[in-house]
Amino acid sequence: MTITVLQREPGEFWWGGVINEGHLMPFGDRPHSRDLRLTDDNQAAPLLLSNRGRYIWCEEPFAFTFNDGYLTIDHKQKLAIEEGHVTLQGAYRHACSNHFAPSGVTPDKLAFMAPQYCTWVEMFYEPTQDKLLNYANSIIEHGFPPGVLIIDDNWMQDYGTWDFNKHRFPDPAGMIETLHELGFKIMLWVCPYVSPDSITFRQLLGKGLLMKHADGAPVLRRWWNGYSAVVDYTSGEGAAWFKQQLDRLTQDYGVDGFKLDAGEPILPGLLNDVSQEVAWSRPVLPMEDCESYARLGIGYSLSELRMCWKLGGQALIQRQRDKAHAWDATGLGGLIPNAIAQGLMGYAYNCPDMIGGGLDGDINSPEFRFDSELFVRYVQGSALFPAMQFSMAPWRVLNGEELSWCMDAVQIRTKLGPLLSELASEAAETGLPIMRSMEFVFPRQGYHTIQDQFMVGDSILVAPVLAKGQTARMIQFPEGRWLGDDESVVEGPIQLEVQAPLSRLPWYRKI
Template structure:
């Protein structure tokens, strides 16, 4: 046993009687942790050797073990708190706001920012809540994966077994709290007395100088989570999905779907599949086609097939109380149970009903059989909606599973059984599945869950291993429709055009409102077709990058800092890379027709035919019909390019022409 003095373990110092830890990073950078915040007692004894620090807080009957493990590339500092089983909670706080540090990852947020504190909204961070999969419209955050990445080449990982709550303050303090009580974790298997209550790992590179931030992230991510093992249906890359939701809502009929498909095809727009959204069945939970709205479903299928179109349909995990399924006593055991062990109803956006328990193999197979029966009618596959823990009874119990997120995981696993053209919106440890995960329903507006959150959300999901993410409907889903027109004539033409452009070089496009639904429809149609034509030229490249992502475990859609190591690149949230050769710099702000573009090293040819030698910052005009994009012509910067960059800087004045260079980085 030793005195409770300040001690060191590798790069880590434990200070202040065991309540403050400092992890030394590169140069003079460091990461500060304020630990053991759930009690005030100091450590009575501290011991240290080359592999671990053990701090004993005898008065609190608590022990902290910090262990160090190294391999050829990384150092791992694992923090593990051991407390009596009756302990209510344990809390540590990691300060993310140190110096010029920026952080990425963590939970999904309604106002997603990149990096996570880079939001333009008034409120930064998020309020205290359990780290489970929630509906971001209803809760402060939604916890898919427990991974945070710091720009100073440090990663934070929390094991799935920790009953984790988090909070991110506006000034960058990330609270990590273990707590079973008053949470979705309460009725799940709890730890044994010899297991830690709160634990997490900080990882850093062995050699900071020779390790880039992208290489560090890829190396760590391959240890802690998966990536896709196969490419999703490539027809979805080639042609957009068209969904009925925003254009028709729940009033959609067979005549509407027929007319919709005919309109799209007759106007010369490409289609991979028509998605029939809510509401095409009788009651929610009864697997019967509503023949009042769809009197001849086989005829609808035949009509679409005659145009070489597939039909997918919207499904959900609920059985509403008015349905025949809910009244069937034989099905009661298939529903998620409440704290008293009996099925309990939940409220969702289409009423009150039971949630099907997909952790119950019998319920899983029953639901699966119902969807397979629809496929015999001609439905190709499905859009799986909901699936969040939020839509389960308070104090819920699952038939099996160790953690609340097992519900969402099994729902996603079921979705993956229906092919590679599936759309889903939840996941936890399901990155390997070759299906699309939809990032969020977005409002038809620029800010406040609108267009400006799209690129940050795509980057967020890609970082967490969900490379095949779908950024929802172009132009927004229309639930704020009264603010921007009606379903017959849309008044937000500029928003729609910029949305098409932002989405143009992402993996999949999904339309609902049609370009001809807008004011100045001829112009909107013309620009949209032009964007799709520009995309077509890159479809083979996008496909190749998807296959490379499967082979190499590197995301297709990447942040600018993946190719440009600069302070400014870390906070760029309106540019992205597709692989390592295509850089896209669209407009995501209203009434904006000029922008700065940061180009990494290399020779970049833009969509206007101009060549730029990077690294460089340029200013360029972006009229409504343009989406700036840049193709890297070389893999490495040549010495000729360097000389040309120097000569050019002597003669080219800022803003002297479109796409003019203003400075080197």
């Protein structure tokens, strides 16, 4: 290993590493450490960027520490250390063009024009054809626009046996055709796991397409649904088999894309018995297995990932880590900081996870404590992300004015959908994020610490309310004239308190 030490410049702050540390960014003025070689924490990249136009890139993960005015990096591969790009955006543009160039392709534009609707909270492990059709019709009947409909876990015969369960989906092709006619695009939930008592397991084991231990026994990995074998997607043959399953679903049923769940890296040294570590079919760099799984989503018009390593610039929707039904950084409070971090790592097409959070168990349980104010603010906070995703049906948990306020936020998205679509096309060509921090758009003006408002492109300022009970908030307006959603005009630069009752998502257009 090699140790590289950089002295922090006056007023210099840094972003990068792991998106789930967005709420701790920018780094620099307080101690902070992270080892990217030992992270299974959502999207990540071996990249650090500063607001003084410097950046660091490495082809392999590294460990870094900020302390006492120095940045210390423990690395194996040679670092690319670039200086002289003046601003955060300048550093990002150079890093992007040299290390994760944009693909020129965007996800299906419906992802930017309308919400996603995931079946998870409404159906959990029991989706059926009738439920899907009823859900789709309810979306339209309640005045919400048709968008991307995600059929979540347990639509299939078994883990690894990727075909519709005929008892619950007697006519999947006809169902998808009907959903298309209603204006929806369809994504299916998939994962890299294989039930170890299935025919598919025996077939893949015989073909050598499963991850194995050194003694040749198949890896059985513990995950949130039990214990399963794992397709070896780091091998060409294993990846090809998985892609064949996805391609067949698109060809036979008209599926538009996939929610690729799981995909966490299998980290070394976590098992007491070294013989139980994975014996890869080829040399695999740290985190490369995570990257290999994420690559399976490339080439489909809609692919949503929970995990990713590198792969900035690709047409992949990056969903933030599962969020809690909470106001703090585990829930609503983490959305904007993490999204800013996603954009700075090249993940332009970011999604804030299920509105209201999806971590807290069964919404139908009497123990579930639903906060309608939080839900409305969650909708508003997500409305102008590149992608937004419902799972709890708003009309089932809200009524009256609160439901209408959710609809108002969705209508803002509909209004600005063409701009989001245009920015998505720009991201595909230039790599620029769609959601941008104030520092990214207005450099060196003291905006580097702002974590509760953001820019959509260079012209739309969005300042959602993120605290319970708050009905007014401070907004930092940069230089220029800003026309508000309430028709007010603000002359910047100025910090101004604005009224933001539960009915309002404050946003402003530069004029």
